[in-house]
Amino acid sequence: MSRRIVKVLAVDLPLAVFLGCIAISTTYATTRMGWPPAHGDWPSHPFSPEPVVLPLVCAGVLAACVGTAVRRLRQRIALAVTVSGATVALAGGGMLGPILLMVLLVLFSVALVHPLRAWAPLSLLFVPLLLAPRLGEPYFGLLDGRLLAGATFGLGLLCAAVALGAVARTRREGARSAREQELHRYAYEERLRIAREVHDVVGHSLSVISMQAGVALHVLDRRPDRIGPSLEAIRTTSRDALEELRGTLAVFRDPAAVPDRAPLPGLDRLSDLVSALAAAGRSAEVTVEGEPVRLPAAVDHTAYRIVQEALTNVVRHAGGSAAEVVLEYRQAGIGVMVTDSGPILPAEPPDEGNGLAGMRERALAVGGTFEAGPRTGGGFAVRAWLPVDRSRQ
Template sequence: MNREGHSAAHRPRVGRTLAVDVPLGLAVGVLAIAASHFVPAGPGGPRWPPGEGLPNVEAADVALLAYPAIAAVAGGVMLRRLWPRGAFAVSALGAAAALAAGAGSPPLVVGLLLTTYALTAALPPRSWAPWTAFLVPVLAAVPFGDRPIGRPDAELAALLPIVALALVPLALGTLARARREGARREREEELRRSVYEERLRIAREVHDVVGHSLSVISMQAGVALHVLDKQPEQAQPSLEAIRQTSKDALEELRGTLAVFRAPESAPAGERAPLPGLDDVGDLVSAVDADGRSVDLTVEGEPATLPASVDNAAYRIIQEALTNIVRHTGGAGATVRIGYWTSEVAVEISDAGPARSDAAPAEGSGIAGMRERARAVGGRLRAGPRPEGGFTVRAEFPLNPPTVGA
């Protein structure tokens, strides 16, 4: 995102933040001014009990001297989430100045604690710890009531609640930041997982399109080379098949990549429909071109399938035929498609030789087919047949479950 786009996205967040914090800062300021005018701190009118070393001034004079300090604390509350360091520093200095003027009050403490929470929620502990070093001394100077003077044990006992009060915003802010960082890491992990899955899906689509077409092209090129010297006129059909297969592969690959680049914004004319079971005949014809026998059988009444199921079934047949072309020489094959009440099944078998290993290692092709079937709620079985050859069978529900349901 460019700088202008970032600023435009940032403005609404700033507005929402100020809409909450500005009234809160005003409330803190109004309450602090009221406390400095109308809440006496000691008997007989003076704001401080005698003997504490602070000036004995009238309440009105104290309030007048403390106005800038109260404004600093209120301003810190207003800007605490936009400028956490500066807001805390300004509110701490304002609270200290109010104390020096004899106008310390609970509303100022609340404002200072709010800016402390914002500071610890925005920064890691190593960053906010030096800023909060004088928080306890400032709170200890606020006149919450009569305190014992000259009795160290009683003074220490009176200080413990103040320390606890200072720890509350520190702990809450640290916890809030930890939760926010945890949520951010989860979002990043989810994004990485989504990107990986999308790349895997693109790779699988490209593999299916290019792999099958290259296998057919290789097969046809072998036929053309075999007859080129002795019967050159028979090489022409193979060359035509190579030309048509490569053209179809390029068009399908271009359409596939266009969908992945911009599935929502691509013009409708550039989004060719994904191939489905209606296109299996073209696959069979391409493999049949060099004399390899491939029988296609359809059982049941063809039904309109969900696009995801239709494409997954087509890709599994495509990959299975590609494996047959690559690994079985000139063996024939059979493709069966069955439409039943609640599911559709596809089965691809070849007539290759019997295998000595009862459970051969599963390659990436079969693993990819199994992932395709599982992605739309289906299941896939693949393995050698006792009489020879290899069978791949996949079954899909007509109404696949919704992803994430």
């Protein structure tokens, strides 16, 4: 027996036994007291059957108890058994209250799990249930207005149980759908984040390797002594890129198996980017404005990746021009600007490729702004503002 079944029965079985004992004991007590009186001695009550057949009541209550106990395990079977048992118990003269409560509990459990169309045929069982208390009267008491009033009241309770179950089911399904959408959104954002990381790592590293390989080919015959440093730079860049790429992609294999991943790179590694460009014969000047402060990890990593991608674009598209990196530290955040002295470009905004789109997405992800475009005097400029919420630090 599964743990869920044990937990369900541990709650529902005692509840069913309790309600069954109340139903039988109240019926037995009223029988011992001479309830109901002989026909004609007092006005007949629409919920008081006569005469009382205690064995029949006990059999019906027992069946209703079984259905109540399994109402969360086999909903439709529980409904059929409970309603049938309740009908037998009421036909035998059982008291309506506890028996009706068991029916309402089971009906709520069915509506909580299944839509109405899934158990609509079982609703026919409620017809004899409503008529059972008046089996001894002509035409089942249909000519008695009090029966109609009592049947209307009982039908209203049954409809209320169905409505409550349907509302609870709708809310639960809505919450489950919201959770699934949240998981899908998280998975999409995680894939997008990893795609940006892979693009930045691979793009920058391949650009540096390509520059170093070009330098090695250029000095192959004239300056053989320059080949060694270029090859060493290629090896170092490729090794670092492979390590960072391996750590980024490890989450696809087993997220729980990589708890000791290296921290995300930040602006403290900016000197490595500049050194790699300088080793390949490209210059990059870094200017820091304001007092450097410790940035949140997300903002620090975003600033680093924007600078990295911007320098990669300088290498790819700006020929041999120099680059300038400006970091502007302010109390409210940090400004990042990367410019180059390349040729004059058309004034219209450039088509955003993966690089510019990735930088914009990174800036927006931390609540910042991003813009990029040609400079008036020639070259290209990338500007980003990344805010910092000091109240959370």
